[in-house]
Amino acid sequence: MLKDIRVSCAPHISQPLSTRSVMIDVIIGLAPAMAVAGYYFRIHAAILLATCIISCVTTEWLCNRIRKKPNSLDDFSAVVTGIILALSLPPKLPVWTAVVGSVFAVAIGKMVFGGLGANIFNPAMAGRTFLSASFGLLMTTWTVPATINPSMPAVAQDNTLNARTQATPLAWSKLAIKNRLGADIYSEEQFTPALIGEVGGSLGETSAIALLLGGLYLLIRKTISYHIPAAVLSAAFVFGGIAYLIDSYVYVQPFFHLAGGGMLLCAFFIATDPVTAPLTRRGMWLFGLGVGAVTMLIRIVGEYPEGVMFSVLLMNAVTPLIDRLFKRIPAGGKPAL
Amino acid sequence: MSVQLRGRFSFPGGVHPPEKKQLTCESSIQPGPAADEVAVMLSQHLGAVCNPLVNKADAVQAGQKIGDRDAFVSAPVHSPVNGKVREIALRSHPVIGRGLAVVIEALPNSPTQRSRFTLPADFDEGKYSAEQICQAIREAGIVGMGGAGFPTQVKIGPNPKLPKETLIVNGCECEPYITCDYRIMLEWTSQIIAGVKLARRASGCSRAFVAIEDNKPQAIEAISHALENSADGDGISVAPVKTKYPQGGERQLIRAILKRHVPTGGIPPMIGVVVLNVATAAAIAEAVVSGQPLTHRVVTVTGEAIARPGNYYVPIGTSVEDLIEFCGGVTEKCAKVVLGGPMMGIAIADLTTPVTKTTNAVTVLTKDQIGSAKFARRQTACIRCGRCLEVCPENLSPTKIAHAVKHNLIDVAEGYFMSACIQCGCCSYVCPANIELAGHIKTGKIFLARQKKKMA
Numbered sequence: 001m002l003k004d005i006r007v008s009c010a011p012h013i014s015q016p017l018s019t020r021s022v023m024i025d026v027i028i029g030l031a032p033a034m035a036v037a038g039y040y041f042r043i044h045a046a047i048l049l050a051t052c053i054i055s056c057v058t059t060e061w062l063c064n065r066i067r068k069k070p071n072s073l074d075d076f077s078a079v080v081t082g083i084i085l086a087l088s089l090p091p092k093l094p095v096w097t098a099v100v101g102s103v104f105a106v107a108i109g110k111m112v113f114g115g116l117g118a119n120i121f122n123p124a125m126a127g128r129t130f131l132s133a134s135f136g137l138l139m140t141t142w143t144v145p146a147t148i149n150p151s152m153p154a155v156a157q158d159n160t161l162n163a164r165t166q167a168t169p170l171a172w173s174k175l176a177i178k179n180r181l182g183a184d185i186y187s188e189e190q191f192t193p194a195l196i197g198e199v200g201g202s203l204g205e206t207s208a209i210a211l212l213l214g215g216l217y218l219l220i221r222k223t224i225s226y227h228i229p230a231a232v233l234s235a236a237f238v239f240g241g242i243a244y245l246i247d248s249y250v251y252v253q254p255f256f257h258l259a260g261g262g263m264l265l266c267a268f269f270i271a272t273d274p275v276t277a278p279l280t281r282r283g284m285w286l287f288g289l290g291v292g293a294v295t296m297l298i299r300i301v302g303e304y305p306e307g308v309m310f311s312v313l314l315m316n317a318v319t320p321l322i323d324r325l326f327k328r329i330p331a332g333g334k335p336a337l
Numbered sequence: 338m339s340v341q342l343r344g345r346f347s348f349p350g351g352v353h354p355p356e357k358k359q360l361t362c363e364s365s366i367q368p369g370p371a372a373d374e375v376a377v378m379l380s381q382h383l384g385a386v387c388n389p390l391v392n393k394a395d396a397v398q399a400g401q402k403i404g405d406r407d408a409f410v411s412a413p414v415h416s417p418v419n420g421k422v423r424e425i426a427l428r429s430h431p432v433i434g435r436g437l438a439v440v441i442e443a444l445p446n447s448p449t450q451r452s453r454f455t456l457p458a459d460f461d462e463g464k465y466s467a468e469q470i471c472q473a474i475r476e477a478g479i480v481g482m483g484g485a486g487f488p489t490q491v492k493i494g495p496n497p498k499l500p501k502e503t504l505i506v507n508g509c510e511c512e513p514y515i516t517c518d519y520r521i522m523l524e525w526t527s528q529i530i531a532g533v534k535l536a537r538r539a540s541g542c543s544r545a546f547v548a549i550e551d552n553k554p555q556a557i558e559a560i561s562h563a564l565e566n567s568a569d570g571d572g573i574s575v576a577p578v579k580t581k582y583p584q585g586g587e588r589q590l591i592r593a594i595l596k597r598h599v600p601t602g603g604i605p606p607m608i609g610v611v612v613l614n615v616a617t618a619a620a621i622a623e624a625v626v627s628g629q630p631l632t633h634r635v636v637t638v639t640g641e642a643i644a645r646p647g648n649y650y651v652p653i654g655t656s657v658e659d660l661i662e663f664c665g666g667v668t669e670k671c672a673k674v675v676l677g678g679p680m681m682g683i684a685i686a687d688l689t690t691p692v693t694k695t696t697n698a699v700t701v702l703t704k705d706q707i708g709s710a711k712f713a714r715r716q717t718a719c720i721r722c723g724r725c726l727e728v729c730p731e732n733l734s735p736t737k738i739a740h741a742v743k744h745n746l747i748d749v750a751e752g753y754f755m756s757a758c759i760q761c762g763c764c765s766y767v768c769p770a771n772i773e774l775a776g777h778i779k780t781g782k783i784f785l786a787r788q789k790k791k792m793a
Contacts, residue, residue: 004672005671005672005673005674005684005686006672006673006684006707007673007684007685007686008673008684008773008776009684009773009775009776009779010675010677010679010680010681010682010683010684010760010762010765010775010776011679011680011681011762011765011766011775012673012675012679012680012682012684012700012702012706012707013354013355013513013679013680013702013706013707013766014765014766014767014768014771015352015354015766015767015769017767017768017769018717018769018770018771019717019720019769019770019771021769022720022722022769072717074715075717114718115718116717116718116720117717117718117719117720117721117770118718225723225727274720274721274722274723275720275721277721279721279723279726279734279736279737280723280726280734284723327734327753328726328732328733328734328753329732329754330601330731330732330733330754330757331349331588331592331598331601331730331731331732332588332598332599332600332601332602332603332731332757333598333600333601334601334754335600335601335602335754335756335757336600336602
């Protein structure tokens with residue numbers, strides 16, 4: 001009567017969810033940031049995004065070919081890596097540099113560990129760190145958005161430095177710390193450009209609003225849980241706040257640290273990379289707090305203006321330990337032996 | 338009195354699969370097929386397998402005991418029909434693979450349907466002593482009809498070490514598709530309440546709850562009204578629980594209603610609780626009042642690929658094939674035949690598998706239903722998203738256990754408390770990487786059992 005019936009273990013139904021749909025959600029979440037990047041940096045944004053995506057995908061395909069593994073491109077994780085890497089790079093980065101970064105990100109950051117799910121470090125951050133270490137000058141050559149008149153005066157009417165014409169907001173915050181003249185060069189008005197993205201900086205980091213929109217989408221779709229973003233941002237706010245309270249003359253406002261640099265990109269899209277973050281909720285809290293705290297440590301005390309990539313990689317490295325620390329205990333308690 | 342219809346009780350974790358109960362929730366319980374052959378398995382329960390009490394070519398009567406075993410944890414089996422023993426042979430068994438069955442050829446004119454039990458108007462559970470009730474349950478071969486099949490008299494019988502105080506009668510029916518318990522609650526209401534009273538008396542419990550998910554408001558109302566009108570109904574209350582899978586798991590149910598945890602690796606009596614299925618309660622009433630053994634049960638035949646889905650009162654031992662044919666056969670899209678619901682049911686390959694005391698449903702799924710899960714998508718590596726941890730009602734780490742089992746590290750898996758898994762399947766249900774987490778964990782448990790056997 002019946003020929004083609006299947007048997008398998010239960011359950012026999014499942015949620016219409018796949019690794020690919022999770023990755024596509026992340027891409028949709030990144031869309032506002034990509035759009036804003038396109039608006040402010042025009043053709044450079046398109047070139048950088050295309051270069052990173054194509055070289056990440058090609059690298060993954062080649063790695064699979066070399067290792068004689070089945071093609072894994074259909075999970076779209078290489079595309080996500082490419083986009084995140086591109087958004088974290090300076091807009092006018094030469095194409096060859098972006099290619100090198102992408103190849104490193106996918107080949108060394110992901111595929112040598114065994115591909116998606118086995119990598120210890122966030123591939124995009126591994127690629128970016130490699131570029132920072134190798135091509136320091138190129139990686140700190142910033143471009144002002146195309147909407148800004150390059151001949152705009154560097155000093156605003158109220159005698160503070162004009163945020164829009166500076167290298168990046170974080171760079172001059174660092175400058176302020178070094179030269180101890182924070183309050184002289186900083187004014188509240190310059191918070192608005194950082195929100196909408198009309199400042200210098202990495203391709204996708206400039207607009208806080210676009211990143212928040214994308215993060216909200218991921219939260220609503222339950223692609224990410226709120227634990228890691230909340231932990232990262234609250235740790236950054238608290239540490240930035242402490243510094244500001246200690247010496248508000250030298251250190252900038254904590255809100256400025258949240259909106260500036262890669263903090264939001266990190267909180268919603270990089271630190272939440274499920275593969276390299278802890279599994280348990282308590283683990284996620286600790287991981288996020290660590291990312292936020294280390295980032296602020298580097299920004300306030302360290303030599304670099306920006307610390308997101310190092311803090312993410314550092315916390316990635318301790319993720320297995322965090323998982324072990326917060327091992328889940330059955331609801332009925334530990335079994336009596 | 339207005340009836341509380343919204344569920345207040347719940348537990349952390351769990352999933353919300355599409356309920357799909359509308360296929361059969363309006364179909365009242367109808368007589369099942371008059372099969373000319375039934376195969377009564379000698380093992381339909383947890384515990385010692387029965388020895389056959391009849392020989393080949395013996396004549397048997399409906400209700401005659403045909404298998405029993407003088408063991409504490411065991412339950413006899415009875416013939417559902419008048420007929421002749423054709424053979425005692427191996428038959429495909431849904432749970433243990435293959436097992437001995439007494440195959441009975443029904444007499445041509447033998448009534449395969451037994452007359453519906455009606456509760457006498459002067460029913461009073463005080464007439465029966467606890468021993469009498471336990472004895473009747475044992476003789477009738479009643480086992481947990483929700484799925485596990487644990488012999489009921491062992492569960493509710495007196496145990497001085499573990500005194501029981503709370504009886505929970507489980508009418509949650511959290512599995513998608515299945516409606517047999519729902520129909521029983523609507524149609525056999527007074528019988529269930531009689532069963533609850535008898536079970537309460539036998540177990541010595543002081544209070545009893547009837548737990549019903551709040552997607553069945555009619556059942557909640559029916560039971561509540563019947564309790565109001567019944568003498569000595571106090572001490573029994575209806576507990577509406579939230580609709581969530583696996584609300585009907587006894588550990589989850591106890592946690593939801595009583596806010597207490599059954600110890601890991603322990604059983605509910607350790608905290609003074611007994612959980613019975615509503616169908617079991619109905620069978621208890623029948624067995625105690627009229628001495629009828631458990632030879633028939635209500636089975637939901639359902640799924641998108643079945644022509645006429647419905648609820649049927651089926652002789653135990655009827656083959657799934659006969660049952661499906663009785664319901665108009667399957668459509669071409671049929672891809673999987675599952676005994677039980679789609680979350681925990683067992684997919685069978687051999688349609689001659691007979692219905693047992695624990696078969697609550699035959700769910701015939703189409704490719705579309707299982708497609709999104711098992712056909713269309715490629716399995717990827719675990720992306721460690723943690724969804725399986727979020728939904729695990731027992732607070733385990735399914736991905737950790739499953740991957741340890743995959744690499745044959747049973748001790749590591751046990752370090753993540755593999756044995757505490759209740760096999761509900763929520764983890765596999767949500768996994769975006771399409772990994773058969775529950776399947777791996779089950780495999781691991783079997784490996785562990787083998788290891789222990791070798792050491793012993």
